Structure formats: C-alpha cells, structure tokens
Amino acid sequence: MPIQSFEPTMILAILPEILLIVLAGFILVFDAIWKPEVKRNLGWLTAGGLLLVMVISLIFAQPQGNGRLIFGGMVRQDWLSFAFILLFIFAAAITALFAMDMDVVGQKGEFYLLMLISTLGMSLMASATDIIMLYLAIETTSIPMYILAGFMTRDDKSTESGFKYLLFGAAASSIMLYGFSLLYGFSGQTNIYQIALSFYNPQFPKIAIIGSLLLILVGFGFKISAFPFHFWAPDVYEGAPTPIAGFLSTASKAAGFVVVLRVLVAIFTPSATPDWINLLAIVSVLTMTIGNVLALVQKNIKRLLAFSSIAHAGYILIGVVALSQLGLTSVVFYLIAYLITNLAAFGIVMTFSHVVGSDEISAYSGLSRRKPWLGLAMLVAFLSLAGMPPLAGFVAKIFVFAAAVKVGLVWLAFVGVINSIIGLYYYLTVLKYVYLFRSDDESKPLVISRPYSIALTILIFGIILIGTLFGPWFNLSTQIASALF
C-alpha cells in the first residue's frame, strides 16, 4: 500500500480531529466566562458542537475510493476510520447530554474538555496505521479517561475506580509498547503494512510473530476488556460517573475493536500464523462465558452491565475469529448495534440514579408503574442486549453466529448460543424488578429532564431502526469492513 505524498486536501482527512480541538477550545473559553449557575449549558454546547462536527465532517471529510495512507503513513483515510470517528463523536454527544445534569460532574468545563480529548484519541485510534501513532492515540484516549473515571474526588469509589483504571491501563500499555518495540526490532518498520510485508517472508521466525502478538494482545485485550484482562471493568464502571462508564463500555471498547481489526488483519493475517485463530477462539469463549456467568450474581446494575459488556466483547470476538468478509462485517454491525444499545442502557441507569440515587437492582422495583416510558425504554435496551427482535441486538447476534457457521466454527456458534441464553436470564431478572415487583416509592414522581429524554429517544429509535431496517446498516458495515482488505 503506497504512502501518498502530502497535498493540501489531506488536511480534510483529519478535519474531524481538528474540529474536535476547536470545540475543546470553545469549551475552555466558555468555561472561563460563564457564571457557575449556567455552566450546565456546557453540556448543550458540547452536544451541539459535536453534532455540528458530525455534519461538517459528513459533508467535507468523506473518504474517496478505497482509502489512502497519508501523513507519512501515520494514518489511513478510509471508511473504517471515518465511520467509527462519527460513531465516537455520536457517543460523546450522547454522553455529554447524560452528564450535564449530574451533580459535581456536569457543571465543570474540565469534564467536557477531557471527554473531547479522549474522543480525539479514539478517532486517531480508528485511523492509525503506524505503531507509534497507534500508541500515542491509545494513550491520548486513556489518560483523560483515567482522570474522568476518578472525577468525583470526594467519592471513594470514584477515586478507587480512577486509580485502578490507571494502574491496570499503565501496566497493559507498557506491555503492549514492549510488543510494538519487538515488532520494530524484527522488521525495522513502524508502518503496519510495511511490517506485514516483511512478515510474509517464509524465513521469518514464527515464534517472533506469535510472541509479539501476545504482548500486543495484552494491550488490546485491556481496551476491549477481554479475558483475562477484564478484571478492571466491573470496579471501574461501578465507581466511575455513570456517563463515563457508558462511554468506556461503548466508544472506548469500539475503538479497541477497530484497532484489533486493523492490526490483526494487516499484520497477523492467517497466512502468517494460523495459531492465533485458535487462541482468539479460546479467548472469545472464556470472555463471554465468564462475563455472563459472573453477571448472574450481580446486585448492582452498573456491575451487571459491566459483566454484560465483557460478555458482549466475547460475542464480537466470534466475528473476529471467523476472519472473513462476513465475519468482519458482522463485527462492525455488532459494534454499531452494541454501542447504541449499551449507551441507552447506561443512559437509563443514569436517568434513574439521578432521581433515585441508587444503583441497586432492587431499587428498580415498580419502575414500570412509576414511569411507564422509562420502563419501556429499559425493556427495549435490555432486550436488545439479550438479542431479541425487532431490536438491534438480535440481527447483530445472528450475523456474528452466521459468520462462525460459515467458516465451519459451528461449535463456537453453539457456545455463543448457550451464552446468549444465560444472558437472557439475567436481563430478564432485571426486567422482573422493573415490571413485576412492587415498591413503596411507586407513587413518587420521577422527573426526567430534557437532555435525558432527548438522548434516550434518539437511542431507543436507533435500536428499533437498526433492528428492523437492517439492510442499509449491513451495507454500510460491508463497506466499512471491506476497507480492511
């Protein structure tokens, strides 16, 4: 893949990133000039600004053709990066809406600023094709996240969450960096496509490839919270401000998967090392099984969602294991569906805890009597997570299983199927509280402020839209996935 020499139009390729920085600047300025009572409006500013960034990017920054390597091979402009950048920006906008009414968090300019910087890092993760750039992007994503997870400094759990995330993240990323340095040492290249070329040489020692792969997988596995690097997720999600937990479990995880796809498909193509398919299959099975089984016993909704998001990483890995056009398409489709669904789930948790002040599952008793619409939204989000039609999760799961059956991994599809039954059980258990159980608080009002209702409406419609009119989304996913080859 040739690296193109610089020309001015390439600036447009990083237009979303540039605009994110501009928006971050605006946030800083308004944070300085606005009075504390109106600082909540920073949330509107962030969400509106991000929407504008999306629109402008859609008009001016669309990639042409099959994509091109630009800026000395640092980034690649293609549909994979472009679509996911838009997805991250969308997730950030929704998160801003969810955060703005939260005490402590929503009135601080730093919060929005850090979130935008993290989004910038994710955008670069999606397009990075050079291991140096990749490492920088991952760190740009993670470091603001460490701060955001521990943002509520008076809250012990939040502090613990931030610190734990930092320790795990630093350890994982240093191991990954070691893997990167080995890659460079073996091949003398930093661009992943150049590295791949040198690996095609049959004299190249396989053990070197597998060794560096394992080290790199530590870092990636941490980002996507795959077994055995998932331990941080429940504690961090539980302690972090809920919007940030939602952001971590969706955008940050999706960014991790984009990197997994790009690097694994480019460097570790099956022709070089068939073993990693088996390795990933085992990781996938363990990830979804452990996530689902541990979710069964959770009493706290954020911990439950944390384990469920670990399980979903396992399902997505099925598509990665079934490395084929359909497999990668299914991964992309799953990521889109999952991102919207899980944002909705965390959004509902946020909405609820904002009023009620509890994250215990038992606190949700009688919700459908107390606020039927919120109960219904929760039904839609959780059923989509469980994989029920006509919701996004159903189609996504079928595509992933189909990809596995297509390449002959029927056993893996069966493991996925059994897991989704376990999943159904604990999602239903939560819905049982919402719809079935009574509580004394039923008659108390549950006011949903405007940002929540806007964000939730968008997400719920998104879930139904993807689940019924899945044709266009599938085509989009195909187009995105074909950028990998």
Add this chain to the structure above:
Amino acid sequence: MHFPILSVIALTPIIAGMLILLIPSDRKEIVRVIALAAATVDVLLSGFVYFNYNMVVGGYQFVEKYNWLPQLGISYYVGVDGMNAPLVLLTGIVMFTGVLISWGIDDRPREFFAFLFILASGVFGVFVTQDLFMLFFFYEIAVFPMYLLISIWGWIKTREYAAMKLTLYLFIGSVVSLVGALAMYFQSGLNTFDMIRLSQANFSESFQVFWFPFVFFGFAVLGGIFPFHNWSPDGHVAAPTAVSMFHAGVLMKLGAFAALRVGIMLLPLGAQHWRWLILILALVNIVYGAFIAMVQTDFKYVIGFSSVSHMGLVMLGFATLNKEGLTGSGIQMFSHGVMTALFFAVVGMVYDRAHTREINELGGFSKKMPWVAVAFIIGGLVSMGMPGLSGFVAEFPIFMGVWQVRPIIAIIASISIVVTASYIIRIIGKVFFGPISAEFDHHVVDVTVKDKVALTILCVIMITIGVYPSIMSGLVSSGVDRILSLFGGA
C-alpha cells in the same frame, strides 16, 4: 400490485399495540376499544384470506415479496397455502375472542394489550413468511412477550417461575434451530433464505440426517413434544386467561408448524431417517399426557396436560409423512387451537368467580353459568373426537395415516381417547353438575355478554367443521400435496 392483505394482517396488531401505548394509562376504555377494533380487522381479513384462497390454482397465494437485504438473500416474503391459511384464521379468531375475554383486566391494560398484540404480530408473521430469516425474526417476537404477559398478569403463585422456565425453554429451542438454519443457508450455497428455493437445494443425506434433529426438535419444543414439554403445563397454568388461550391455542401450533415448515419440508431425507423417533416421542406425548391429565386435581392443569396430549397427535400425524396423517395434523392444529382456547376461556371464567381451581371444591356451576357449561361440554366432545365435531375430522385421518405406517402405534395411541373421555367427563360432572356449595351459590354470577359471544363463536366453528368437513379438509390436503411432492410424489 394487489392489496397487501397479509402484511396488513400481520402489522395491524403491532401498530395497534404502539397506538395503545400512546394513550394515557388511565383511559382504559379507549385502550380496550382500540384493541377490539384491531382484532376485528384481523379476524375479518384472515377470514377473507381463508375463503378466497383458490384451491384450483394452488401454491402460494396473496404473495408479497420485497428485498430486505439482498446481499444475504433476506427478503420480506409472505404468502399462504393450504397449510398455513387455516392457522392464520385460527390466530385471528383467538385474538378476537381473547380480547373479548380480557375485557375485565384492570391492572395496566394498556401494557397488557400492547404486549399481547406484539405477540400476535409475531405469530401471524411466522405463519405467513416464506423467508427463513424472517421466520426467526417473527418467531422470537412471538415468544418473548409471553414472559412479560405471564410474569406480570399471571397467577401469582407460580408466575415468576413458570414465565422464566417457558422463556428459557423456548429460547434454547429456537437458537438451536437457528444454528441449524444457518448451516442450511451456507450449505445450500444459494445465498438465499427463501424457503421455497431452499427446499430445492438437494442437501446431501448425511447433512440432512445430522441437522434434522436440531432444527425439528428445536422448534418442536414450542410444540410441546416429549421430553421438552415440561414448560407447557406450568406456563399454561400461570398465564392469564387470554394468554393461555393464545399460548395453547396458537403458540404451540407455531412450534409444530415451524417444525414442519423448516424441519420436514426443507430436510425431507432427515425426516424420513428420524421419523421413528418422532413417532415414539409423539406417542409418549399422547398417552403420557392423557394419563397425567387424568390425575390432576387443578382444573387448569388438566387442560394444560390435555394440550400436551393433543399436540402429540399433531406430531404423530407429521411423522406419518403420508397424505392422511398430514391432512389430519393440519386440521388438528386448527381444531385443537379453537378447542383449547375455549377450554382456557372457561377455566378463566370459573376461576374468576370461584377463586379456586381445585376440581373437588367446585361443583354445580351449570346452574350459575349454563352457557359456559354447554360450551365446555361441546369442547369436551371435540376433545374426545366425537363424530360431528371438528375433533373427529382431525383425529380420524391421523389414525388412518398412522395405521398405514405402524398399526401398533395407532392402537396404543387410541388408548388416549378413552383416557381423555374419562378426565373430561370427570370435570363436567364435578365442576358443572353436582351440588353447589353454599359459598359459591351466594356470590357466583353468570358471565358477561362478551364472554358468551366469545364462547359461541368458538363453539360454532367447531360444529361447522364437524358437520361440514370439506370447508377445511380440501384446503389442507391441497397444502399437504405440496409437502408430499418434496418426498418424490404424492
């Protein structure tokens, strides 16, 4: 481009359901009126489809086809033939009568009707779709609302347990079938989920033999086949009346129909290889179900196990793979649907007034609600296979078909008729006749007009088919011919 009648039938309930959700929750009367209006539209349109199906032309009619995802060969493709037209009508009837009988539901009727109608849309969708992917899509839509309907409005003692058990059983069954369906899709290499084209895919015998059990039994779980029937009586008993009607009347047929449509019709060689197993299991269903029904003391459990027993007859007819057996099964699905809907309606009416279902505590209800007693007796006679009623029209061909395959199985299965007679007569005697206790004499009142209308409709249908069988048998056997052509000639 003709009027998309099947889509209207399938989508009316879900649209009505959404509409109902938009109504403020205290306007209960409007909710019920909208529900009844939607159900009326559906029963009329499904009746239209049933009577306007042209048997001379045959094949799939009222066809609509739109590409949904051409890259994977998924299309929205619906049509009816002789096999599914009666089932569409059945769903319309059960929906209509179910709404009439649920008029009195007072706890969140808005959500109740919305979920019930989402379920109804799923059921219609499964019956009319010709696309395997869409079949699963609608199948899950039909299965899931059951959980909420049972767990929220069900019998308080067992509803949580029964709802979860039912959902997990059915979900396991459907996802196992799903893997089989995906295997078929990729094996065929046709890149289509169109079941009519998949049935011409000529799968190898070893492939069919391997995958048939997954697909057939995955769906047959919902048909209540032994040993996967365990969810069904618990589910029936815990469910509120209208949901039991839907559940036993329509949903179990959904499982049987999908097992036929996907299992037997797409994998005919597999069906021939495994038919012995289906014959034996269905026989166990029939006899075991009938005996268990006989020893129950709870009115609703008796009916629940009688459903297991009667669904065994449907499966038995499938396993004959001959014209008589399959035709009988087709009629039995309809007949049993109507009959069970009636039974559960009656059980609900009795329970609502007596607040107990213990057969030994009840008695003398024919004095208080004669209409209900007559309806139950008619249903009971259908259940025993009395000539002149729809049960005979359905069961007789099944036994004829089974006799051609294995006479001994027909003989053993016929034991169930005697057992059925015994438990039905016991219920009639204990519940509706005999002395009435002072407590019931005091406060039990007759049922409402709406209830009577619902019961009358169901009874009239059973009698009509009984005295005039060709209203249904011709249609069903035209559908059966198509199935048999897949086995190399009728």
